[in-house]
Amino acid sequence: MEQGEKLRKLKEIKRKALICFQCGVCVGSCPVAFVNEKYNPRRILRNFLFNQSPPQLNLSNLPWLCLHCYACLERCPQNIGLSEVMFKIQHLQFLNGEIPSSFLNAVKQIIKTGRVSPVTPITERRREQLNLPKIETETGVEELKKIIKETGLKKLLFSQEEEKRSG
Amino acid sequence: METRIGVYICHCGTNIGGVLDCEALAKFASKLPNVVVAKDYKYMCADPGQEMIKKDIKEFKLNRVVVASCSPRMHEPTFRKCVEEAGLNSFFFEMANIREQVSWCHYDSPKQAFDKAKDLIKAAVAKARLLTPLTPLKVPVEKRVLVIGGGVAGIHAALDLADMGFKVYLVEKEPTIGGWMALLDKTFPTLDCSICILGPKMVDVAKHSNIELFTYSEVLDIEGFVGNFKVRILKKPRYVEVDKCNACSECVNVCPVEVPNKFDGNLGWRKAIYIPFPQAVPPAYLIDEDACLGITPLACGKCQEVCREKGGDAINFDMHPEVLEVSVGAIIVATGYELYDPSKIKEYGYGVYQNVITCFELERLINSSGPTYGKVIRPSDGKEPKKVAFIQCVGSRDEKANVYCSGFCCMYTIKNAILLKEKHPETEIYIFYIDIRANFKGYEEFYRRAREEGIIFIRGKPAEISENPLTKNLTIYCEDLGLGKVISLEVDLVILSTAAIPRHGKDELARKLNIVTGSDGFYLEAHPKLKPIDAATDGVFLCGSAQGPKDIPYSVSQASAAAARAARILSKDYWEIEPIVAYIDESKCRNPKTKCGICATKCPYGAITVEPNKPARVEPAKCHGCGTCAADCPGDAITQMHFTDAQILSQIHAILEENPEEKILCFLCNWCSYAGADLAGTSRLTYPPNARAVRVMCSGRVDKDFVLEAFRLGAGMVLVSGCRLTEFGSDCHYITGNVNAKKRMKIVEKILEKAGISKERFRLEWISASEGDKYAKIIKEMAEKMKKLGKEKIIEENRKAEPFLEKILKKKIT
Structure with missing residues (x-):
């Protein structure tokens, strides 16, 4: 089933890659490309023209840099919508286990504590100094865990952990 | 009079004879009601075959002829002529297609093929019994023509027809003819001066004894049909009498009102009394009613005073709008195009940044009779630009604006770039493009010349432009695809190559002419390959950019083609119309x-x-x-000649007389689906022999009652098929026939559901003339489904549905 899901995503991305006539307006409009020359969303999409089967994408962390500001969709003359494509690529990479560790850590942190970054003793001390109330630990974590389980995210994360351990 | 039918079965060598027993078919036919004689022969279409028919018509006093041979799309005209030569009306002829739709596609099952051939012959004889004589309609032809639009296309169409000796009425909305071309500086790829080559043609129009010119005029309405159009033309008042005005320009000097001049792209000014440009035809001034201080009552009148002082008396404030009526035999539409408003694309800042201009504005700046007398300057400070960028595809090749390519923008941009470079070789010129389209004679060479002259082409669509508020310079941000890097380029002047779009008001004219526009908004031709000049309405022809963006040589060729097509009608005294x-x-x-x-x-x-x-x-x-x-028609008051309800119902009855539950009845349109079915035969694709086709001219002809009656009679399956209909448009030869069929068949589906007929027993499809394989595939699928349902279930469903269908069809069953 996972393989079928991968193929379907790949096909959707490829369809967009086929329509793109390579004008580059997306790259010129992209705030990420403006500061990071390595990030070229047009070229990321173009690579999918030649991917025939679910590959190890080896795109490194680049697709995860997309800010989803939608400037590219706003100006794309072929209505390709690279923001949406980047979501699909991220999904595909996720299924392949190609997730930036910082992103994975953030997700785990959320599952564990309900927060993106951990509450450290330094944070607590600082809050005390500023007369801010103490942070209650584990707010709504149980509910969050339920959601993550129901949506299947937990299973996905777990199985990847397994794979990494065995491989 | 007694109906006496002769039936002729053709062997077509072994094409038919090798699969079907033609002698037995003739024997079968001879027993059908009203058949007086039935024969088989090796080649019916050959001279001896035709002679046999002619002889028999006399000998047996035949008054109907049926030939069972190839497709009627092949030899119907041949045999119609044959019976006509024997003294019968040519519509007293019917064909049964036992080659393309029997022997060529069912050679693997000769027994069932024989049954199918019998059914088709029976249906043809049944229809023949009900045929009525028809004579082609003849309408007289007015030997005059209306040309709408006086641009380069309209001018050429008018001159061609006038030279052939036809009277031409040329109607132009603007006060002068010449269109866009008269406002251009040079033309690509030869760089000859635009007005120098067009000007003499404009004068020819004015002087030609066969051309009556209506400038500053519009077509009010059009009535009638091919050969006989009545056209009413509204002539707006110029307040200057064309014959008396000698274009001395004294009036302009005294006129106190100044307004932007649209003929200069609103970059320059003109007075309320003006001439569009020095070479205008007719060479006369006119008063802009909206700009003038007042005509009724007269507020100023200085122009009239000075005109009288100088000895002329051209200005007449008592002019009124006039309506004229003309009769013409044909109409040529040459209304041209407009330019896209680039202010809609916010990131390029047109209308906000002063130094972002359009290609047309540049065209006027570079033109020596333009507002700057040929000096290209920046609108912000009047200085000559040192660094210029052109941006291509502004509003074209864009799903958000216009999907199509405007065709000529690449070339005029290259032309203007070369002109700029030749005037000021030190100017840096950049052209931002997605693809360069240089696909006609000398165009690619012209593109190379531009590169040789130092113009820099950058592949990439600019993302945005920003302005330096102090210098009014512009910075373009764009990915250079060659480098794979985002570049920012500061320039003095940006020129946007805007898309060509259909004329404002094109829909109104389309309604008056009863023609249609395509998905791009331009007027649509009757057939993209074989009738590229004809509009859907007979006697109306299209040329120039009204039909789609095109450059000058292409417009002129089309104008001459339109003139020839119109002359095809105008050269005749009477025009014949098919009587169906x-x-x-x-x-x-x-x-x-x-x-x-x-x-x-x-x-x-x-x-x-x-x-x-x-x-x-x-x-x-x-x-x-x-x-x-x-x-x-809800009252069944309308009859289509040669395809009457009675004739088609008789075919349905004949086909479904025996074992109807085993048959697939197919209603196929003549132009696409029937041709597609023929192609399956020509390609020797085999498919189950249960299918029986009834040919109609258009899927739009298929009445609800035909389908319901077929099921009432116990048909196993029914297929209705017409020309291709997709989200991108319709290939229908009658524009919207298949669209109407689709709407109607949706209702049929509901009725059948109520009647308890299984959904899969009725199918609506769009099969083109090239999709023989699709037809074969669909029949295979339907035959399989029919087998799956089983004979018993079909008979049971039909038995239950009969009373319900009978109730609906009450009035039809007699």
Whole structure:
């Protein structure tokens, strides 16, 4: 089933890659490309023209840099919508286990504590100094865990952990 | 008179004879009612075969002829001519297609093929019994022509026709002819001066004894049909008498009002009394009513005073709008194009940044009779630009604006870039493009010349432009695809190559002419390959950019083609029309009582007029014979000649007389689906022999009742198929026949559901003439489904549905 899901995503991305006539307006409009020359969303999409089967994408962390500001969709003359494509690529990479560790850590942190970054003793001390109330630990974590389980995210994360351990 | 039918079975060598027993078929035919003689022969279409028919017509006093041979799309005209030569009306002929749709596609099952051939012959004989004589309609032809639009295309069409000796009325909305071309500086790829080559042609138009020129005029309305159009033209008042004005320009000096001049792209100014440009034809001034201080009552009148002082008396404030009526035999539409408003694309800042201009504005700046007398300057400070960028595809090749490519922008941009470079070689010029389209004679060479002259081409669509508020310089941000890097380039002047778009008001004119526009908004030709000049309405022709963006050579070629197509009609005294048109039985028409008018809304050609309290009326000369109105008439008051309800029902009855539950009845349109079925045979694709085709001119002709009657008679399956209909458009030869068929068949599906007929037993498909394989595939699928359902279930469903269908069809079954 996972393989079928991968193929379907790949096909959707490829369809967009086929329509793109390579004008580059997306790259010129992209705030990420403006500061990071390595990030070229047009070229990321173009690579999918030649991917025939679910590959190890080896795109490194680049697709995860997309800010989803939608400037590219706003100006794309072929209505390709690279923001949406980047979501699909991220999904595909996720299924392949190609997730930036910082992103994975953030997700785990959320599952564990309900927060993106951990509450450290330094944070607590600082809050005390500023007369801010103490942070209650584990707010709504149980509910969050339920959601993550129901949506299947937990299973996905777990199985990847397994794979990494065995491989 | 007694109906006496002769039936002729053709062997077509072994093409038919090798699969079917033609002698046995002739024997079968001879026993059908009203058949007097039935014979088989090796080649019916050859001279001896035709002679045999002619002889038999005399000998046996035949008054109907049926030939069972190839497709009627192949030899119907041959045999029609044959019976006509023997003294019969050519419409007393019917064909049974036992080659393309029997022997060529069912050679693997000769026994079932034989049964199918019998059914098709029986159906043809049944229809032959009900045939009526028809004579081609003849309409007289007015030997005059109307040309709408006086641009380069309209001018050429008018001159060609006038030279052939036809009277031409040329109507132009603006005060001068010449169109866009008269405002250009040079033309690509030869760089000859635009007005120098067009100007003499404009003068020719004015001087030609066969051309009557109506400038500053519009077409009010058009009535009639091919050969006989009545056109009313509105002539707006110029307040200057053209014959008396000698264009001395004294009036301009005294006029106190100044307004932007649209002929200069609003970059320059003109007075309220003005001439569009020095070479205008007619060479006379006019007063802009909206700009003038007042005409009634007269507020200023200085122009008139000075004109009289100088000895002229050209200015006449008592002019009024005039309406003139002309009769013409054909109409040429050459209304041209407009330019896209680039202010809609916010990121380029047109209308906000002063130094972002359009290609047309540059064209006027570079032109020596333009507002700057040929000096290209920045609008912000009047300085000459040192660094210039052109941006291509502004509003074209863009799903958000216009999907199509405007075609000529690449070339005029290259032209303007070369002109700029030649005037000021030190200017840096950049062209931002997606693809360069340089696909006609000398164009690619011209593109190379531009690169050789130092113009820099950057592949990439600019993302945005920003302005330095102090210097008013512009910075372009764009990915250079060659480098794969985002670049920012500061320039003095940006020129946007805007898309060519259809004229404002094109829909209004389309309504008056009863022609249609395509998905791009330009006027649509009758057929993209074989009738590229004809509009959907007979006698109306298209040329120039009204039909789609095109450059000067292409427009001129099309104009000459349109002139030739129009002359094809104008050169005749009478124009013949196929008589398979619609006919309205006034006593049955419900319009006088119920204000029905459905037929008029269905007709794609506006051939039906519906007035209150009167029966609907068909103009035969406008009717193309699709039969959609006949199928949709709720009172069954409309008959399509040669495809009458009775004739088609008789075919259905004949086909479904025996074992109907085993048969697939197919209603196929003549132009696409029937041709597709023929192609399956020509390609020797085999498919199950249960399919029986009934040919109609258009899927729009297929009445609800035909399908219901087929099921009432116990048909196993029914297929209705027409020309391709997709989200991108329709290939229908009658514009919207298949669209109407689709709407109607949705209702049929609901009725069948109520009647308890399984959904899969009725199918609506779009099969083109090239999709023989698709036809074969669909019949295979339907035959399989029919097998799956089983004979018993089909018979059971039909038995249960019969009373319900009978109730609906009450009036039809007699």
